Amino acid sequence: MSPSSSRRAFLSSSAAVLAATTLRGQGGASKAPSVVLPRPVALGYDNFSVRASNWKAPRLLEYATTLGADSLFISDLEAFESLEEASLRKLREDADARNVTIHVGTWSVCPTSKAFRPANGSAQEQLSKAIRTARIVGSPVIRVVLGTWEDRLTPGGIGRHMDSLVSVLKGGRSEALDANVKIAVENHAGDMRADELAALVEMSGRDFVGVNYDSGNSLWTLENPVDALEILAPYIVTTSLRDGVVTEIPTGCRVKWTAMGDGQVDFVRFMPRFAELCPGVPIHIETISGVGRDLPFLEDAFWNAWPRLEGQSLARFIRVMRRKAPMAPTTTKPNDPAEQRREIERSLAYCKQTLGLGLRTTKVGPA
Numbered sequence: 312m313s314p315s316s317s318r319r320a321f322l323s324s325s326a327a328v329l330a331a332t333t334l335r336g337q338g339g340a341s342k343a344p345s346v347v348l349p350r351p352v353a354l355g356y357d358n359f360s361v362r363a364s365n366w367k368a369p370r371l372l373e374y375a376t377t378l379g380a381d382s383l384f385i386s387d388l389e390a391f392e393s394l395e396e397a398s399l400r401k402l403r404e405d406a407d408a409r410n411v412t413i414h415v416g417t418w419s420v421c422p423t424s425k426a427f428r429p430a431n432g433s434a435q436e437q438l439s440k441a442i443r444t445a446r447i448v449g450s451p452v453i454r455v456v457l458g459t460w461e462d463r464l465t466p467g468g469i470g471r472h473m474d475s476l477v478s479v480l481k482g483g484r485s486e487a488l489d490a491n492v493k494i495a496v497e498n499h500a501g502d503m504r505a506d507e508l509a510a511l512v513e514m515s516g517r518d519f520v521g522v523n524y525d526s527g528n529s530l531w532t533l534e535n536p537v538d539a540l541e542i543l544a545p546y547i548v549t550t551s552l553r554d555g556v557v558t559e560i561p562t563g564c565r566v567k568w569t570a571m572g573d574g575q576v577d578f579v580r581f582m583p584r585f586a587e588l589c590p591g592v593p594i595h596i597e598t599i600s601g602v603g604r605d606l607p608f609l610e611d612a613f614w615n616a617w618p619r620l621e622g623q624s625l626a627r628f629i630r631v632m633r634r635k636a637p638m639a640p641t642t643t644k645p646n647d648p649a650e651q652r653r654e655i656e657r658s659l660a661y662c663k664q665t666l667g668l669g670l671r672t673t674k675v676g677p678a
Contacts, residue, residue: 344667346579348586353412354662354669355382357551357597358390360655363648367392368402376409378659379671382593384551386416386454388444399447406449412593414549416454416495416523417441421476424458424502425465434479438494439486446490452549453492454523457511460501460531463616469503473511480515487519495523495548498539501531501604504620505542512546521548525597526576530555530566531604533620535627536576537584544588551597553658554578557632562607564632568599571658572665575634582666594668598654601645 356378358371366374368391375383383406385391392398406413419426420441422434431437438455445453457476463469480494487494494515498508512520524547526536540547554574556567571578585594607613608625644650662668 344663345665346582346667348583348667350586350590351670352582352586352668353381353593354659355380355384355412355414355593355595356655356659357384357386357595359386359551360596360598360658361648361651363646363651366390369405372402372406372409372411372413375411378656379663379669380411380659381670382412382414382595384414384416384454384549384595384597386414386551386597388415388417388441391444394440394444396447399444403447403449413448413450414452414454414593414595415441415445415448415450416497417444418456419458420455420479421457421462421472422479423465423472423475424462426456426458426462426500435482438479438483442483442486442490442492442494445492451491451493452495452521452523453487454495454497454549454551456497456499457502459499460616462502468616468618469507473503473507473514477511477514480520484516484519493519493521493548495521497523497551498525498528498532498543500528504532504534505529505539509542509546517546520546522546523549523551525551525553526581527551527553527555527568527597527599530557530568530576530628530631531606533606533608533617533625533628535631537581538624538627540581540584540588544585547589547592549592550595552594553596553598553600555631557628559632560605560607561609563605563609563613564629565603565605567601567603570598570600570654570661571596572661575631577631577634578666582668594662596655596658596662598651598658599645600654 355375368385371385372383417437418428420434420438421427441453457472462472496508496511508522512522522543524543529536529539554569554571554576556569556574558565
């Protein structure tokens with residue numbers, strides 16, 4: 312066995328994970344990462360991780376610097392102080408001075424989805440505003456979503472909403488291409504599985520549409536995140552990742568999101584593949600600890616939402632549930648600002664110290 316294989320084998324053991332957790336609790340030790348990546352991967356955070364702090368973009372950028380982050384994902388337009396061009400250009404200049412890349416996002420632009428917010432304008436208007444914001448602030452992407460798992464149970468199923476979203480995206484093609492901004496559709500809150508999202512990108516056009524990959528949301532669609540990565544890698548242009556704990560319940564399983572390294576997703580295997588398959592794409596961590604959902608896949612009614620899900624895919628998801636017990640508890644105060652900051656700081660420390668992510672040597676620490 313090679314030295315690198317030995318390191319990976321050691322990391323996968325419970326003793327190694329427990330040791331890593333202990334080091335994190337002591338503020339982190341100065342040592343080489345346990346995972347060897349084929350190329351450097353930028354590391355940042357999604358502003359939703361610190362949502363209870365109610366920070367606007369300038370403060371989020373300051374925090375990114377404190378964390379030693381390479382990238383900041385501002386995934387909702389409400390987090391900007393202003394969408395006026397002068398304000399956005401100032402933010403871009405500040406980010407450039409700090410050597411931090413900004414990625415931008417907005418909400419649902421699918422007019423048939425339950426998640427769509429018509430009060431903010433038509434879907435086309437909302438998409439146009441988001442593309443303009445991304446262009447001015449220098450973001451190479453604009454993240455959008457279709458909806459949530461509830462859309463799968465509406466008349467016509469998820470296919471109807473996919474067609475609706477494709478139409479909106481095609482309407483924004485020229486504007487996106489002119490702005491040199493790629494529209495990144497997220498696998499969001501159980502709305503689409505990886506194969507469905509890949510099909511949506513192909514139907515829309517790969518020249519201007521890509522994927523924002525969310526590992527936590529893969530768990531909500533009964534997918535092993537490593538498998539979803541293999542399917543979506545050709546389309547991924549940005550990310551929002553988190554770990555998850557999957558436990559068995561009488562009707563199926565319960566998924567609870569948690570800090571990186573505290574759950575059962577095999578990120579030790581995931582990250583080298585990501586680095587290989589998605590060169591130049593940053594890893595953003597979006598901790599939403601304490602949020603959970605039951606997936607009663609042993610009940611017949613559950614399958615109304617998943618008429619084409621294959622048994623082999625479900626079996627590979629169950630492997631996540633049985634991979635190992637979580638090594639640390641999830642947060643008990645998910646809406647507490649200080650707790651949210653501790654979660655993201657601990658997650659980024661794990662990503663640097665264990666997974667070898669990040670382009671900087673700055674120590675991760677509190678604001």
